[in-house]
Amino acid sequence: MGLHSTYGLTRIINARGPYTPLGVSRSGEGVATAVAAALSEFFVMAELQDVADRALARFAGAEAGTVVHCTASAITLAVAATMTGESAERIAALPDTAGMPRAVVLPAGHAVDYGHSITQAVRLAGAVPVAVGTEEAYTLEDLENGLSRPDVACLLLVSSRLVRGAGAELSEAVAVAHRHGVPVVVDGAAQDFRVDQLLRTGADLVTVSGQKYLGSPTAGLVVGRADPVAAVRAQERGIGRAMKASKEAVVGVLAALEARHGLDMEAWKKQQADKVADFVARAGALRGVTAAPVSDPTGLPFERARLTVDPAVSRMDAAALESALRSGSPSIWVMPGGRPGAEEVLLELVPLTPAEIDAVLVRLAELLPT
Numbered sequence: 551m552g553l554h555s556t557y558g559l560t561r562i563i564n565a566r567g568p569y570t571p572l573g574v575s576r577s578g579e580g581v582a583t584a585v586a587a588a589l590s591e592f593f594v595m596a597e598l599q600d601v602a603d604r605a606l607a608r609f610a611g612a613e614a615g616t617v618v619h620c621t622a623s624a625i626t627l628a629v630a631a632t633m634t635g636e637s638a639e640r641i642a643a644l645p646d647t648a649g650m651p652r653a654v655v656l657p658a659g660h661a662v663d664y665g666h667s668i669t670q671a672v673r674l675a676g677a678v679p680v681a682v683g684t685e686e687a688y689t690l691e692d693l694e695n696g697l698s699r700p701d702v703a704c705l706l707l708v709s710s711r712l713v714r715g716a717g718a719e720l721s722e723a724v725a726v727a728h729r730h731g732v733p734v735v736v737d738g739a740a741q742d743f744r745v746d747q748l749l750r751t752g753a754d755l756v757t758v759s760g761q762k763y764l765g766s767p768t769a770g771l772v773v774g775r776a777d778p779v780a781a782v783r784a785q786e787r788g789i790g791r792a793m794k795a796s797k798e799a800v801v802g803v804l805a806a807l808e809a810r811h812g813l814d815m816e817a818w819k820k821q822q823a824d825k826v827a828d829f830v831a832r833a834g835a836l837r838g839v840t841a842a843p844v845s846d847p848t849g850l851p852f853e854r855a856r857l858t859v860d861p862a863v864s865r866m867d868a869a870a871l872e873s874a875l876r877s878g879s880p881s882i883w884v885m886p887g888g889r890p891g892a893e894e895v896l897l898e899l900v901p902l903t904p905a906e907i908d909a910v911l912v913r914l915a916e917l918l919p920t
């Protein structure tokens with residue numbers, strides 16, 4: 551906690567998940583050591599990037615991979631790649647898209663906001679987002695209609711708990727796009743555990759954040775077919791200049807991939823399940839709330855703890871509990887995203903230490919009636 555005292559910063563307990571405004575994630579020791587070593591070295595950056603690109607492709611089981619600044623930029627650059635291919639002229643022209651396909655079709659409910667709207671990441675490349683269907687649902691027919699325009703660059707799909715509305719299986723949507731000869735970009739920023747599944751949908755490019763569950767420094771990972779990945783990397787001579795991965799990020803990604811490779815997934819899953827079960831048992835014993843484990847809607851391999859508040863007993867609703875947790879010291883951040891209209895908060899315990907979990911329970915006990 552040295553930096554917090556040095557700079558007078560708020561101490562926090564992050565039960566909100568890999569959230570950018572809170573610093574996203576904790577990197578492990580291997581990543582921290584590798585990053586520190588990288589900072590004082592020079593590299594032939596193209597060579598370093600080649601090594602990381604190959605490691606990333608192996609990790610994902612993809613033909614190819616590359617590292618850019620973050621996933622927001624990975625989305626912009628993936629869209630750019632579908633408009634320019636490896637044409638140096640087109641790459642230099644962006645964001646001027648004269649003479650290029652420029653429509654990016656996406657289901658309306660996939661126009662997620664992760665701090666800004668994903669449609670702005672699309673527009674940043676010079677492309678034009680075209681939403682199909684409604685917030686509530688989209689059908690394959692909606693997609694067919696959107697994709698039959700003459701100027702489509704790609705179909706953009708999102709795999710995230712932020713996605714709204716019902717729709718087709720991703721693989722069905724990908725198949726429709728491919729029947730139209732349109733490439734598909736899938737944004738799975740927090741889906742590093744499921745990147746192989748996202749590739750199996752047939753997507754041409756999948757974007758993932760290095761700094762979310764993988765625990766690297768901020769980095770956007772792009773994996774998929776060799777040609778479009780090469781076209782993403784080629785953007786470094788164009789708009790990608792402003793979205794480049796730093797040497798410490800690339801080295802950090804390599805270390806994070808090694809750490810993930812060495813992770814005993816079954817043991818890790820059991821550890822997460824035990825942590826949630828223990829928290830739910832202890833929180834459930836408090837008055838004014840009930841607690842239950844809930845699985846992740848996208849299929850991430852861990853559960854979260856859901857607290858359902860009974861305002862008649864606790865004398866506060868879920869929003870008041872959330873704000874009371876946040877205004878204490880340390881400031882405890884929980885996840886919104888309980889079911890609509892329900893008095894619920896979610897807690898993601900993945901990066902928390904046992905001492906932090908104890909501190910959350912102590913604070914809950916102080917706030918709730920005895």
Ligand SMILES: *Cc1c(COP(=O)(O)O)cnc(C)c1O
Pocket residue numbers: 570620621622623662664708709710712737738739740758759760769770
């Ligand atoms: C976090 C997130 C992003 C942005 O990722 P960064 O690496 O922070 O730029 C994009 N899409 C979704 C669905 C996300 O959850």
